[in-house]
Amino acid sequence: MTDKPKTYIWQALLEKSFNILIPVFAILAAFLISGILIIAWGANPLEAYKALLAGAFGTPNAIATTMTRLSPLVFTGLAVSYGYRSGFFNIGAEGQFFLGALAATWVGITFTNLPGWVLIPLCALAAALAGAFLAVIPGLLKALRGFNEVLTTLLLNYVAIQYFEWALRIEHYRPDINVTWDDKPIKWTFLNWIGVKDVTQPFPQSPGIVEAAELPKLGTLLKTGLLNQLFGQAHWYEEFVANPAVNRMTLAPIIALVFVVIMYFVLFRMTVGFQARAVGVNPDAARFMGINVPRTIIITSLISGALAGLGGSIEVLGAQHRVIPNFLVNAGFDGIPVALIGQLHPAGVFLSALFFGALRAGANKMQILTQVPISVVYVIQALAILFAIAGALLDLQSKIKIARLAKQTEAAGEQPVAEKEVSGA
Amino acid sequence: MTELLRLEKICKTFPGVIANDNVDLSIERGEIRALLGENGAGKTTLMNCVYGVYRPNSGKIFWKGKEVHIHRARDAIALGIGMVHQHFMLVPPLTVAENVILGLPSPREPLLELSKVEAQIRESGEKYRLLVDPKARIWQLPVGIQQRVEILKALYRKAELLILDEPTAVLTPGEVEELFVILRKLAEDGLAIIFISHKLEEVRAICEKVTVLRGGRVVDTVNACDTSARELAKMMVGREVFLKFDKPKIEPGEVVLSVKNLSARDNRDLPAVRGVSFEVRRHEILGIAGVDGNGQTELAEVIAGLREATGGTVSILGKDTTKKTPREIIAMNVAYIPPDRQHTGLLLDFSITENLVGKAFWKPDFSRSGFLSKKKLDLFADRAIREFDVRTPGAGLKAKLLSGGNQQKVVLARELSGNPDLVIASQPTRGLDIGATEYVHKQMLEARARGAAILFVSTELEEILSLSDRIAVMYEGQIMGIVPAQDADIHEIGEMMAGVRRLGEAVGSGEKMG
Secondary structure, eight states: OOSOOGGGHHHHHHHHTHHHHHHHHHHHHHHHHHHHHHHHHTSOHHHHHHHHHIIIIISHHHHHHHHHHHHHHHHHHHHHHHHHHTTOOOOOHHHHHHHHHHHHHHHHHHOTTSOHHHHHHHHHHHHHHHHHHHHHHHHHHHHHHOOOHHHHHHHHHHHHHHHHHHHTTSBOOOTTOOBOTTSOBOOOOGGGGTOOBOTTOSSSOOOOOOGGGSOOBHHHHHHHSHHHHHHTTOHHHHHHHHOHHHHHOBSHHHHHHHHHHHHHHHHHHBHHHHHHHHHHHOHHHHHHTTOOHHHHHHHHHHHHHHHHHHHHHHHIIIIISSOOTTTTTTHHHHHHHHHHHTTTOHHHHHHHHHHHHHHHHHHHHHHHHHOOOTTHHHHHHHHHHHHHHHHHHHTHHHHHHHHHHHHHHHHTTOOOOOOOOOOOO | OOEEEEEEEEEEEETTEEEEEEEEEEEETTOEEEEEOOTTSSHHHHHHHHTTSSOOSEEEEEETTEEEOOOSHHHHHHHTEEEEOSSOOOOTTSBHHHHHHTTSOOTBTTBOOOHHHHHHHHHHHHHHTOOOOTTSBGGGSOHHHHHHHHHHHHHHTTOSEEEEESTTTTOOHHHHHHHHHHHHHHHHTTOEEEEEEOOHHHHHHHTSEEEEEETTEEEEEEEGGGSOHHHHHHHHHSSOOOOSOOOOOOOOOSEEEEEEEEEEEOTTSSEEEEEEEEEEETTEEEEEEOOTTSSHHHHHHHHTTSSOEEEEEEEETTEEOTTOOHHHHHHTTEEEEOSOIIIIIOOTTSBHHHHHTTTTTTSTTTEETTEEOHHHHHHHHHHHHHHTTOOOSOTTSBGGGSOHHHHHHHHHHHHHTTOOSEEEEESTTTTOOHHHHHHHHHHHHHHHHHTOEEEEEOSOHHHHHHHOSEEEEEETTEEEEEEEGGGOOHHHHHHHHTTSOOOOSSSSOOSOOO
16 A cells, blocks of 8 residues: 555545535535426526526625625534534534624623734634533533433523523623613613623614724735735725725635634544544444543533534624624524535535525525525525435445555555455354 | 245345355255354345345245245245344333234234233243243343244244244353254244254254355255264365364463452343452463353453442552543553444444554554644554454545454454553454454464463353363353363363352352352
């Protein structure tokens, strides 16, 4: 195996890219089958998809929208897939996401004097801790008492969301103000330290976070950075930077991409991920190999919850800048299909989050231009999940790998052996 | 005229393996037929074709002279074929009668009426000496009785042909004899019986016609009584087998493992190990003999730190390890080969490399501050694969794609490549063919020569006898006696395995038998 013949490099690459190829084919197949539905409905699927695509990627503005939708889904998708891989079926990403958003907002409206480079990481840290806190409760219950985490994480969603709604209705302490929006005097209590409601507004919503806590806009960065020094004089560069869509884009998708890489390393190149995956595929064998299974489950729940919480902070810091009722419903639950379509692999998660983001961003345009209802988007999603799961079951990756390695050893003049275990006698 | 089942040119292939190659077989009513062959000879595959679990690639099956197509087990049952699998298909929380009727309509649909079923079970129980309490719950019954339930299940479904897959694997010698009595009575009543076995002695004991399979083909059908064990072995393996081999005499060294008055419970929280004491020294193999399920597995798990001791102590190289975690014990250079490589020995969905470092990935050899060194892992895996002769096209392959023997080589490579001071081998040859078994034995002897102390648990008496320096026999959680291998008497050991006699008072366990 020391010198690999060059001819098989492509097959090796093919194997490696299967976590991308399966989602791609699943998504294409989903579009194909949904096309039949659109025809039956009486519209032209090609036109519908063209409108969908235009709505998602057609203009810089559309791309900006898609990117905004993608970022939180990457985090919840990573949260769910890390949990799934490690035998901790985290159905609670929704609640963790909401708590993360709440915590990030609270930091962003409380520590208003801090500079951005301190405040942004602090918001993110608070969000991660909040998400991790919510997830570690089921983690501890599973690890130490054998509770089924599917139930506990699912039910804690409601607890978290109710808490979120409650916090939205408790006025946030402001030292400079002592009357509410309708000029009633207000007596601050310690509860107001927890609440996030904007005291100057009648609605249950938080004040906007301070500007320093907002994620930098791409336009702003380009006006000051290295690229500006290089191309600052060029007309096209000025035009590009001045484009409102470019100004709307933030660093959120890039941060999401960074976390995709980080999670790849955690899963496949670090001992934490090795132990977590071992517990995920077979907790008994993992225990027999000396892995502390309960501890691994607890750590997994912390990591998974922290990722979902970070997703909440990305939405607050990068897009909405405040929390409102029903702030971003389903970002957490959507993490489950994102993870499944992405083959529970960080790169696949990014791709399927992009798919989800594009569907969300383009659906309106499709309905406006071709009258195909938005709900078709959910059919496409559901079919993509089915195809992705079916594709994973085929385990083509192993088959191609066997074929390639067998050829390789044959070429090297060794004895090719790829027996399949035969059950029984 | 009385032919019940005929197989003609049955072929069954799996990717890369020919499991059955043009097999012909004919079974008559009232006949007991043994199917003898090594693991992997295709015995179970052939019977699974008859029972509808697999469909043969080609060939014909005739039932009472008519060609039949059996697509699923239900078809086979409808024809009158019953099969008792090696791993019983019973629902533990249900009663015997409930298990017997499972999947069939009740005598009084839609109401569940068990009294009739229970009566019928008692009736056939008396007729064939298959005595079982129909109201007992399966999990409360010993395996020997569970096997009877499986047979009753087939009889209740009006089986005319009964297939038993390795029925004696879980039985004591005494229970085996009882089973044979039952089988004879069933045969007298006109039932045909096929039983699968890889044990020469029991095939000779039941003394009927035996069909020998090797490499998926029928070698011959002979009368077991007229054929010597040696001849049968030769037919089975295709060459002369030397069950005894020369093992260099080495003086045992210091005490590595010392177990004192150890007790532990099994998964059902019942006492499994009861006051066991022994020592194992360097350069020494202590064989633990006994019928499966007499506490050997639990004993090995307690020593490896995987099961809590309820009493007594374990010390390794002078240090008390009774309360240590599995990883702490691994760190003391202790190897443990679990009995079930598919479930607890390997992570089947992990690559070979990942499995090879499964117990050592956290050591500084392979990782630094939480980051795995891919280069070091690959280097180690390549070397281990070469050293232990794992036949695989590559180290990146998932462990589940290897054959059983190669899977066990991966386990051995993981456990033995670090030159352990203590090796706990719990049934390391279970389910392996003769070649792979020989390989495991060789590795054990090499570890012994290098100075390891070895605790070798096996239910196969022959390998215990040929491999061990001393032999301890376990029965119901206690050690019935420890004898040096050179003056071991097989009958004496057999009796101890059945709990009949314990050797002297000076040896082994403390408390009296419960």
